[in-house]
Amino acid sequence: MTVMSTGQDSQEEHDNLFYQLLVDLLGYAASGFSALTRYPIASNKGLITAVESFIFEQLNLIKDSISEIKALCVFGSEMQKMVHDALDSLIRLCRVYSDNINWDSYHLRADSNTNIVGVVEADTTDHILNLMTLSVEKLRDLGIIAGNNGGSSVSLLNLSWKGVVTLLQLGKGALAVKLDIGGTILSLISLANNCLRIAAEGWSSPQKQIVSFVESKRIFLPVKFYLINAVRIISQYPTQAFSVFKDITLSLVKMETFKILLCRDELLKFASEAMVEILEPTSLHMLNSLLNSAQLQPDHKFQLLDWMFGFGCGWDSDYVASSSDCEVDGMDTIFCSSSDAIQSGKALLPGRVIVYLNLLKSAPDIDDAVRMLIARKLDWLLGAFVDDYIYSLVLALQIPVAHSSTQKQAIVYEPIFNSALHALKTFMISSSSSSAWCHIEHFLLENIFHPHFLCHEIVTELWCFMCRHAEKETMHDIINKLCSLLQYSASPKSVVVPHSAMRKVAGLICRLVTLGSESMADKIYSSVVGNRRSALSSNMYLALLMEGFSLDLLSDKLRSAAKQQIIVEYFQFLDTFEDKLPRERSVVYGAPVFALSAVLQSGSVNISDTEMKSLKFLVAVIKKFNSSLDCPEKEGYRRLLSETLTIVSKIKNVYSSDDMEGVVLKLQNLFISSPSDSRLFLCKPNLSFFMASLGYLNLADGEDTAMSVAVRELYHMLLRERHWAFVHLAMAAFGFFAARTNCNQLWKYVPPDAALSFDLDSGTETEEERFMTELKVFLEKEMSSPDANLFPMLRKEGQALKEVTMKIRACGEPMEVDNEKLQSSRKRKLPDGIGEGMELLQNGLKVMGDSLSTWNQLDSAEIHEKFLKQISKLKDVITSLSGLAGTE
Numbered sequence: 031m032t033v034m035s036t037g038q039d040s041q042e043e044h045d046n047l048f049y050q051l052l053v054d055l056l057g058y059a060a061s062g063f064s065a066l067t068r069y070p071i072a073s074n075k076g077l078i079t080a081v082e083s084f085i086f087e088q089l090n091l092i093k094d095s096i097s098e099i100k101a102l103c104v105f106g107s108e109m110q111k112m113v114h115d116a117l118d119s120l121i122r123l124c125r126v127y128s129d130n131i132n133w134d135s136y137h138l139r140a141d142s143n144t145n146i147v148g149v150v151e152a153d154t155t156d157h158i159l160n161l162m163t164l165s166v167e168k169l170r171d172l173g174i175i176a177g178n179n180g181g182s183s184v185s186l187l188n189l190s191w192k193g194v195v196t197l198l199q200l201g202k203g204a205l206a207v208k209l210d211i212g213g214t215i216l217s218l219i220s221l222a223n224n225c226l227r228i229a230a231e232g233w234s235s236p237q238k239q240i241v242s243f244v245e246s247k248r249i250f251l252p253v254k255f256y257l258i259n260a261v262r263i264i265s266q267y268p269t270q271a272f273s274v275f276k277d278i279t280l281s282l283v284k285m286e287t288f289k290i291l292l293c294r295d296e297l298l299k300f301a302s303e304a305m306v307e308i309l310e311p312t313s314l315h316m317l318n319s320l321l322n323s324a325q326l327q328p329d330h331k332f333q334l335l336d337w338m339f340g341f342g343c344g345w346d347s348d349y350v351a352s353s354s355d356c357e358v359d360g361m362d363t364i365f366c367s368s369s370d371a372i373q374s375g376k377a378l379l380p381g382r383v384i385v386y387l388n389l390l391k392s393a394p395d396i397d398d399a400v401r402m403l404i405a406r407k408l409d410w411l412l413g414a415f416v417d418d419y420i421y422s423l424v425l426a427l428q429i430p431v432a433h434s435s436t437q438k439q440a441i442v443y444e445p446i447f448n449s450a451l452h453a454l455k456t457f458m459i460s461s462s463s464s465s466a467w468c469h470i471e472h473f474l475l476e477n478i479f480h481p482h483f484l485c486h487e488i489v490t491e492l493w494c495f496m497c498r499h500a501e502k503e504t505m506h507d508i509i510n511k512l513c514s515l516l517q518y519s520a521s522p523k524s525v526v527v528p529h530s531a532m533r534k535v536a537g538l539i540c541r542l543v544t545l546g547s548e549s550m551a552d553k554i555y556s557s558v559v560g561n562r563r564s565a566l567s568s569n570m571y572l573a574l575l576m577e578g579f580s581l582d583l584l585s586d587k588l589r590s591a592a593k594q595q596i597i598v599e600y601f602q603f604l605d606t607f608e609d610k611l612p613r614e615r616s617v618v619y620g621a622p623v624f625a626l627s628a629v630l631q632s633g634s635v636n637i638s639d640t641e642m643k644s645l646k647f648l649v650a651v652i653k654k655f656n657s658s659l660d661c662p663e664k665e666g667y668r669r670l671l672s673e674t675l676t677i678v679s680k681i682k683n684v685y686s687s688d689d690m691e692g693v694v695l696k697l698q699n700l701f702i703s704s705p706s707d708s709r710l711f712l713c714k715p716n717l718s719f720f721m722a723s724l725g726y727l728n729l730a731d732g733e734d735t736a737m738s739v740a741v742r743e744l745y746h747m748l749l750r751e752r753h754w755a756f757v758h759l760a761m762a763a764f765g766f767f768a769a770r771t772n773c774n775q776l777w778k779y780v781p782p783d784a785a786l787s788f789d790l791d792s793g794t795e796t797e798e799e800r801f802m803t804e805l806k807v808f809l810e811k812e813m814s815s816p817d818a819n820l821f822p823m824l825r826k827e828g829q830a831l832k833e834v835t836m837k838i839r840a841c842g843e844p845m846e847v848d849n850e851k852l853q854s855s856r857k858r859k860l861p862d863g864i865g866e867g868m869e870l871l872q873n874g875l876k877v878m879g880d881s882l883s884t885w886n887q888l889d890s891a892e893i894h895e896k897f898l899k900q901i902s903k904l905k906d907v908i909t910s911l912s913g914l915a916g917t918e
Contacts, residue, residue: 049109052095056112059088063119067126071154078157085120085161089168092116096175096186114189117169121193124165127158128200136204162197163208169193170214177221177256191218191255195262203267211270215260219281222256225249226288227365233298234361240297246304257312261319268323275320275334279385280378282313283338284364286388287381291361293429294821303441306430314388321400332403339386339407380423383414383446390453393460401461405469411450412477412485416835418828421484422821424450451488455495478538479531481838482831490538497542505546512539513557520569522618525576526669536573543583551583555592565616572621575628582634593635600626604647620670627673630680639681645689648674652696661875661901668709672716679719685726691737694724698740701747715759718748722763725770738773746781754823757785761804871908875901 062084072078092113136155173190176183194214198205205211229249233241264271264278271278285305292302321331364378386407393401414420428443461467474496477489497505516535524530543551558570581592599622618624629635639645651674655667678684678693701717704710721744729738745767748760768776780787786804878901 053108053112055091056095056109056116059091060112060116060119062088063116063123067119067123071127071130072157073154075153078153082157082160082164086164088116089120089164093168093171093175096172096183110183110186114185117172117186117189117193120165121169121196124158124162124197125200127161131155131158131201133202133204137202159201159204159208162200162205166194166197166205166209166214169197170217174217174221177224177252187252188255191259195259198263199266206267206270211263211267212274215263215271216274216277218256218260218263219277222253222260223281223284223365225253225256226285229301230288230361230365233292233295233301241301243300243304246301247308250304250308254308254312257309257316261312261316264316264319265323268320268325271320272326272330272334276337278316278320279334279338282317283378283381283385285309285313285381286384287364287378288361290380290384290423290427290429291364293427299430303430306432306441307439310388310432314385314392317385317389318392318396322395322397328399328403331400335403335407338382339410376417376419379414379417379420383411383420384429386411387450387453390457393457396460398464398466401457401464401466402469404457405461405466405473408454408470408473409477412480412482412488415485415488416482416832418825418832421828421831422824424484426820426824451491454488454492458492458496479534481529482835483529484831486534490541493538494541494545498545505542506550509539509542509546509550509554512542513554516570516573517566520566520573522565522569522616525569525573525618526624532569532573533577536570536579537577540574540577540579543579548583548585552585552588555584555588559592568617568621572618572624572628575625578628578632580632580634581629593629596622596625596629596635597637601643604643607647607650619666620673623670623673623677627676630677637681638683640683642684642687642689644674644678644681645684645687645693648678648693649689649696652700656700665709668713672713675713675716675720679716679723682723682726685723690727694737694740694744698743702743714748714751714756717744718756718759718763721745721748722766725767727771729771729773731773731775742779745779746784749779749784749786750781752785754827761786868908875904875908 066081072081095109096113131154135151139152169190173187173194176187176190198209198211198214260278289302289305289310292298292305320326320334386404389396389404393404396404415424424446426445428445429449430441431444431449433440433442458470461470474489474492477485478493480486480489493508497508500508512535516532516539519530519532519535521532524532527533539554543554554574558567558574560567581589584592603620603622626635626637630637648671651667651670655664655671658664658667684690697717697720701710701713721741724741727737727741729735729741745760745764748756749764751757751760764779767779773779780801784801787801
């Protein structure tokens with residue numbers, strides 16, 4: 031026992047002597063570095079070699095000591111102090127040596143490759159460069175070791191990386207030739223990503239508690255430290271940093287994607303706020319340091335932006351059309367991605383979108399040439415919005431944004447949609463007087479007809495923003511050009527197609543005119559309606575009304591005349607309706623009906639129909655629809671039916687008429703007896719308006735009259751529809767009806783298989799109470815579905831919209847032009863055989879259409895739908911040939 035104790039004491043004494051010797055050696059290194067600063071720089075080659083060897087050995091000793099710091103329990107703190115003193119002395123030595131060198135002469139010698147200085151001075155300069163290079167490399171290694179220790183060596187971490195940055199700032203860039211600057215930047219980025227990866231791994235596990243802002247800040251502060259030092263090096267050596275631009279930008283995209291995932295988790299929202307406050311400004315500055323550098327060529331900056339935002343540029347790219355796979359398995363997998371992931375997959379697409387929006391916001395601080403490059407990538411942003419996952423995020427996700435006030439900076443939440451609009455508007459203002467404005471104008475003009483509604487809405491809002499702040503003459507010029515474009519795109523067919531080119535231009539004009547003066551509205555009205563006898567003028571006017579042109583914007587005299595004219599023409603049309611549907615296609619048949627329906631919905635006009643002409647007209651249209659066998663003719667009556675249902679729903683006094691029961695019974699027979707008619711499906715939104723106003727009727731509770739049964743069956747049909755838009759319309763109609771009807775047995779109007787009675791998860795189980803709960807929530811203007819289901823629903827909707835957009839891309843949408851000159855030149859003298867052939871084609875098309883309308887397609891709905899599509903295409907071809915042959 032005594033021998034063993036003696037052995038342990040001897041080992042402990044040996045360890046203490048060794049550790050004390052190590053501490054003394056580190057102190058000797060610090061003293062040696064300090065002593066060198068007090069003496070002239072060595073000029074003898076032998077002495078130069080000795081000094082370099084001394085510093086090299088001392089730095090190796092320091093590195094080895096730090097690597098084994100955990101084993102030095104007793105002397106650990108004392109060793110850290112000695113290491114700190116030694117490194118501080120080394121950095122001071124390099125700074126003193128650097129101040130004694132004429133770096134301009136060195137650069138001149140290096141550029142000209144001539145010896146313009148003495149041999150001794152050249153050797154001295156090379157000696158100092160070697161010392162500085164060696165010091166930077168060892169300090170970088172120490173910084174990596176300290177960073178990988180998990181923050182246990184904060185003082186060493188701080189000193190080593192600050193020392194690296196300090197030494198790299200010496201010599202006016204002379205170290206660029208000696209050092210791997212790109213590797214140093216990558217080391218800092220790797221340390222930052224590693225910190226975030228560790229945090230992501232911990233936060234990916236099921237959370238029992240909310241991650242606080244303080245805890246998040248503690249995790250993100252070291253990351254900010256690494257990024258700040260990376261920014262300083264990038265700013266000093268942009269040319270060398272460009273060699274690793276992919277890794278720099280990838281790191282930035284990863285952080286923004288990480289932030290998006292944090293925002294989606296309620297328990298991690300404080301972490302996302304901490305990222306915005308602590309990391310986002312520095313990370314963006316890292317990118318801007320490259321873009322704003324005068325040392326980088328424009329081609330290099332374009333290469334950088336093209337790599338980030340160039341793949342699949344534009345809404346019509348194959349990239350957008352490909353299947354979406356944006357969501358990742360876990361947050362930690364983000365930081366395992368290579369630089370190829372930014373283009374080979376779409377998991378990082380949300381981060382790329384946010385980075386681009388941040389670039390737009392920072393436009394005031396970006397060089398004019400870079401703004402022009404960013405403007406060229408605006409189409410990429412719209413292409414990203416077409417993606418179904420990005421679409422769901424833009425509409426549903428609120429992200430934290432730094433908001434600066436007069437007193438302090440605060441973090442507020444706003445939808446990505448709002449953030450995108452703000453970024454785009456900021457970019458427009460910043461670029462209004464630069465060369466980038468030409469690209470912005472081209473972007474706005476090119477996307478007026480964008481097929482995706484979200485992108486079209488964004489572009490329309492940007493047009494409104496521009497006109498809102500433009501000079502009066504500029505706005506008038508824009509309106510005039512849009513009116514010319516409306517005239518060019520006008521045709522009777524495009525008037526009644528909601529998203530046609532003509533309707534989109536008309537919608538934009540209607541939005542812009544609300545921003546102008548009364549005189550502007552009068553000017554547009556007079557220029558369009560100035561010659562009402564013109565078919566072109568009628569089509570343009572109707573398109574404006576159907577897109578919401580408010581007559582209330584007009585001056586008193588014009589407004590009164592316009593309203594009166596619409597009402598008069600409507601009743602005149604009703605009086606002459608029994609005439610056969612004309613074949614002439616220069617104007618929309620039933621235009622007065624469409625016009626009145628539009629102004630009634632906008633609230634510009636109120637009418638009373640004491641003679642019940644509207645009800646009689648509705649009955650007549652139903653009869654015409656049922657008896658018509660010609661496909662185009664039937665479609666014309668279908669449109670009239672839809673608009674008339676809307677008109678009747680706005681005329682309250684007709685619901686007290688004795689004729690209303692007959693109308694409801696005919697609607698019951700029409701919709702219930704032909705449930706699979708695709709044309710009637712398009713009438714259901716208008717039918718819901720009509721059904722809502724049935725609350726003004728007196729419906730008996732006690733007995734099942736024909737009237738009450740018809741109303742129930744129609745409501746059953748509407749409430750069974752599962753498409754979210756129809757569900758919304760049906761619920762709104764039923765809520766309006768329930769609030770006004772005298773009927774107490776409302777449950778009779780709800781079918782057991784109503785869409786909102788089904789369980790949302792399985793979609794198979796129904797429960798009556800679930801419908802009533804959803805109705806109550808809907809009427810109270812709350813969300814009718816839980817937040818958890820919002821993203822999947824929007825994702826599904828986004829996928830459907832993307833498919834529609836891609837179909838439009840594939841087949842294109844022809845812009846139809848129709849004016850009086852074209853109409854007058856249609857008749858041509860052609861061989862008789864062409865006319866006879868056209869007649870046979872038209873008759874054959876009519877026979878096929880009649881046959882399809884009577885075909886029982888319940889067992890072959892898919893084939894029936896394909897036939898309808900092909901016949902529709904055939905009809906367009908025959909119509910085009912008919913126009914050439916002069917047989918219209």
